[in-house]
Amino acid sequence: MGNKSGALEGVAVMIDFEFYKDKKVFVTGHTGFKGAWLCEILLMAGAKVTGYSLEPNTTPDLFHICGLEGRMNSVIGDVRNLDSLYDAMAAAQPEIVLHLAAQPIVRASYERPVYTYETNVMGTVNVLECVRRLNCVRSFLNVTTDKVYENREWEWGYREIDPLDGYDPYSNSKSCSELVTHSYRNSFFQEQETAISASRAGNVIGGGDFAQDRIIPDCIRASYKREPIQVRNPHSTRPFQHVLEPLAAYLMIAQEQYLDKSKEGYYNVGPDERDCLTTGELVDMFCRCWGEGQTWENHFVGGPHEANFLKLDCSKLKTTFGWKPRWSVIQAIEKTVEWAKAYERKEDMAECMRKQIEQFNQLAPQQ
Numbered sequence: 148m149g150n151k152s153g154a155l156e157g158v159a160v161m162i163d164f165e166f167y168k169d170k171k172v173f174v175t176g177h178t179g180f181k182g183a184w185l186c187e188i189l190l191m192a193g194a195k196v197t198g199y200s201l202e203p204n205t206t207p208d209l210f211h212i213c214g215l216e217g218r219m220n221s222v223i224g225d226v227r228n229l230d231s232l233y234d235a236m237a238a239a240q241p242e243i244v245l246h247l248a249a250q251p252i253v254r255a256s257y258e259r260p261v262y263t264y265e266t267n268v269m270g271t272v273n274v275l276e277c278v279r280r281l282n283c284v285r286s287f288l289n290v291t292t293d294k295v296y297e298n299r300e301w302e303w304g305y306r307e308i309d310p311l312d313g314y315d316p317y318s319n320s321k322s323c324s325e326l327v328t329h330s331y332r333n334s335f336f337q338e339q340e341t342a343i344s345a346s347r348a349g350n351v352i353g354g355g356d357f358a359q360d361r362i363i364p365d366c367i368r369a370s371y372k373r374e375p376i377q378v379r380n381p382h383s384t385r386p387f388q389h390v391l392e393p394l395a396a397y398l399m400i401a402q403e404q405y406l407d408k409s410k411e412g413y414y415n416v417g418p419d420e421r422d423c424l425t426t427g428e429l430v431d432m433f434c435r436c437w438g439e440g441q442t443w444e445n446h447f448v449g450g451p452h453e454a455n456f457l458k459l460d461c462s463k464l465k466t467t468f469g470w471k472p473r474w475s476v477i478q479a480i481e482k483t484v485e486w487a488k489a490y491e492r493k494e495d496m497a498e499c500m501r502k503q504i505e506q507f508n509q510l511a512p513q514q
Contacts, residue, residue, distance in 0.1 A: 161395070161508050161509075162188060162192070162395050162398055162399075162504075162508050163192075163398070163399075163402055164191065164192040164193070164508075165192075166192075166402050167189060167192035167193065167194045167398070167402070168192055168193035168194065169193060169194070169195060170194045170195065170242055170243060171194075171195045171197070171239060171240060171241045171242050171243070171283075172189055172194045172195065172196050172197070172241055172242070172243045172244075172245065173197050173198075173199065173235075173236055173239050173241035173243070173244045173245070174186060174189070174196060174197070174198045174199070174244075174245050174247060175198075175199050175200060175226055175244075175245070175246045175247055175248035175270075175274060176200050176246070176247030176248035176249060177196075177198025177199065177200050177210070177215070177219075177221065177247070178198065178200040178201065178202060178203045178208065178210040178221075178223075179200065179203070179204075179210075179247065179248075179251075180209055180353075180355060180356040180357075180358065180390070181247055181290075181351065181390055181393075181394065182198065182200065182210070182247045182248075183208075183209040183210045183213060183215055183355065184209070184353065184355070184390050184391065184394055184500065185245065185247070185394050185397070185398075186198060186215055186219055187213060187215070187497070187500050187501065187504065188391075188394060188398065188504055190215075190218055190219060191501060191504060195220075196219040196220065197219070197220040197221075197222065197235065197236075197238075197239035197241065198215075198219060198220070198221050198222065199222045199224050199226070199232060199235045199236070199248070200221075200222075200223065200224070200226075200248055201223065201224070201225060201248075202223055205357040205358055205359075206357070207357055208357060209354075209355030209356070209357070209496075212355060212490070212496050212497075213355070213496050213497035213500055214497055220239065222235040226248045226266060226269075226270030226271075226273055226274060227265050227266060227269055227270055227273065228273075229273045229276065229277075232273050232274065232277055233276075233277045233280065236277045236278075236281060237277075237281060240281070240283045241283060241284060242283060242284065242285050242286065242405070243284070243285065243286045243287075243288075243401050243405060244274065244278055244284050244286070244287045244288070245288050245290065245397060245401060246271065246274050246287070246288065246289045246290060247290045248266070248270055248274075249266060249267050249270070249290075249321070249324075250262060250263040250266045250267055250317065250320075251292075251317070251358075252317065252358065252359070252360055252361075253294070253315050253317045253318065253360075254360045255317070255360070256315055256316035256317035256318075256320070257315065257316060260316040263316045263317055263320050264316065264320045264323070266320075267317070267320035267321055267323070267324050268320050268323045268324055268327060270324075271289060271324040271327045271328065272327055272331075274289075275287070275327065275328065275331040275343075278341065279331065279335050279336075284341050285340060285341060285342065285405050286341070286342050286401045286402075286404050286405035287341060287342065287343050287344070288344050288345070288346060288397055288400055288401045289324060289325070289328045289343075289344070289345040289346070290345075290346055290348070290393075290397060291321045291324060291325055291345055291346065291347050291348075292318065292321050292347060292348065292349075293305070293347050293348065293349040293350075293386065293415070293417065293457055293458070293459050294313050294315075294317070294318035294321060294457065295311045295313055295318065295321050295322040295325055295347055296309050296310070296311060296312070296313070296347075296457075297309070297310045297311065297312035297313075298313075298314060298457060303458075303460065304415075304417075304420075304458045304459045304460030304461070305415070305457075305458070305459055305460060306415070306460045306462070306463070307347075307412070307413045307414065307415060307463055311325055311326070325345050325413070328343060328345050331343065332411070340408065342404035342405065342408045342410070342411040343411055344400055344401075344404055344410075344411045344412055344413065344414065345413050345414070346393070346396060346397055346400055346413075346414045346415075346416055347413070347414070347415050347416070347459065348388075348393035348396075348415075348416045348417065349385060349386035349387070349388060349416075349417040349418070349457070349458070349459055350385045350386060350387050350388070351387075351388055351389065351390040351392070351393060352387055352388070352389060352390065352479055352480065352483050353389050353390035353391065353479070353482065353483050353486070354482065354483055354485070354486020354487060354489075354490070354496075354499070354500070354503070355486065355490075355496070355500075356390075362378070362426055362429060362430065363429075363433065363480075363483060365377070365378075366430060366433045366434075366437075366443075367483075367487045369441075370437050370439070370441055370487075371487075371491060373439070375441075375442045375443055375444050376430055376433075376434070376441070376442070376443035376444070377443070377444055377446040378426060378427060378430055378443050378444065378445055378446060378447075379446050379447055380426055380447055381425060381426050381427030381430070381443075381445055381447065382425055382426070382427065382447075383425065383426050384423060384424065384425050384426075384457065384458070385423065385424075385425075385426065385429075385457060385458070386417040386418050386422065386423045386457070386458045386459060387418065387422060387423075387424065387429055387476050387479065388417060388418040388422065388472065388474070388476070388479060389474045389478070389479035389482060389483070389507070391473075391474070391503070391504065391507045392416065392418070392472055392473065392474065392479075393416045395473075395507070395508075396414070396416040396464065396470060397416075399468055399470065400414055400468075403468060410467065410468075412463075412467075414463055414464045414467075415459040415460060415461045415463065415464060416459075416461060416464055416470075417458065417459035417461050418472050418475075418476060419472055420458070421475070421476075422472075422475055422476035423458040424476065427443075427445075429476070429480075430443045431443075432476070432477055432480050433480055433484070436477075436480050436481050436484045437484055473507055474507065482503055485499075485503075486499055486500075486503070
């Protein structure tokens with residue numbers, strides 16, 4: 148399933164299940180929203196997956212809903228603990244390491260800045276230190292965010308060569324995480340086979356995200372209660388994409404640099420310009436998809452600084468790998484609503500995820 152490696156031919160590279168079959172993959176942050184979706188993909192591909200993460204930080208949580216703990220090697224641990232992390236990675240002997248573990252919420256970073264920096268910066272140091280000490284890893288990818296850039300509220304997308312300098316503790320800590328990655332790559336991996344990359348993604352949506360202070364989970368919680376949605380910043384502009392879009396890109400980057408170290412680097416991954424829209428427009432789309440007369444209310448009351456305008460230029464990813472997004476933002480919302488309503492009906496959510504992954508992987512890229 149999927150294109151053969153390097154066979155670009157002007158089309159997007161699908162998730163290459165054949166490549167990942169029997170590969171030993173180590174995923175940090177596997178109990179989180181993106182981590183759970185990623186592990187489901189890898190298990191479908193037949194990979195030998197080890198996850199290292201704290202217990203899920205939401206109730207309910209996608210990791211347990213889809214029964215991942217019984218289908219993979221799950222190690223509960225803190226990336227701030229170097230010894231514990233090393234023991235887990237040494238036991239797994241991974242060929243590929245995908246680093247997703249983070250404190251990922253902007254508003255939470257104002258409340259717990261020290262924890263945010265410890266997790267996002269020293270956690271990255273620890274993961275890279277484990278990779279450095281082991282000789283088994285061929286491909287490492289640090290998953291960061293579009294918020295790493297010095298935000299000048301430009302109308303055009305940020306490129307990989309633009310300066311890093313996140314404003315708030317979360318964004319700044321992820322900028323620091325990238326600098327750590329850059330330093331380790333230059334200091335320790337120039338003469339080794341291990342390929343080192345970072346990927347910067349925008350806002351993701353999809354079924355199974357139960358986090359606080361995220362717009363689509365807020366929409367779903369209100370809709371379950373049959374209440375109007377309260378939107379705290381309807382005018383901020385963000386690139387929205389389904390969670391499978393960046394995950395497919397992460398797997399593609401990890402694969403391609405595994406096969407050809409010259410492909411390592413820094414890559415933006417986000418939707419096309421037509422899918423960069425305001426939060427209010429996103430919620431309008433959600434209400435139409437949900438139906439049942441759902442509405443929303445403007446509850447803007449200020450609060451900690453967050454960027455008002457932010458989008459990415461993904462030309463490098465497209466040029467290097469022939470990548471294109473597959474699902475438009477309206478399709479992403481439709482799939483998220485589909486998942487949320489299936490969950491409300493108490494359906495088999497692991498099967499729902501696998502069905503959506505298969506649909507995504509078989510779809511032609513956007514034109």
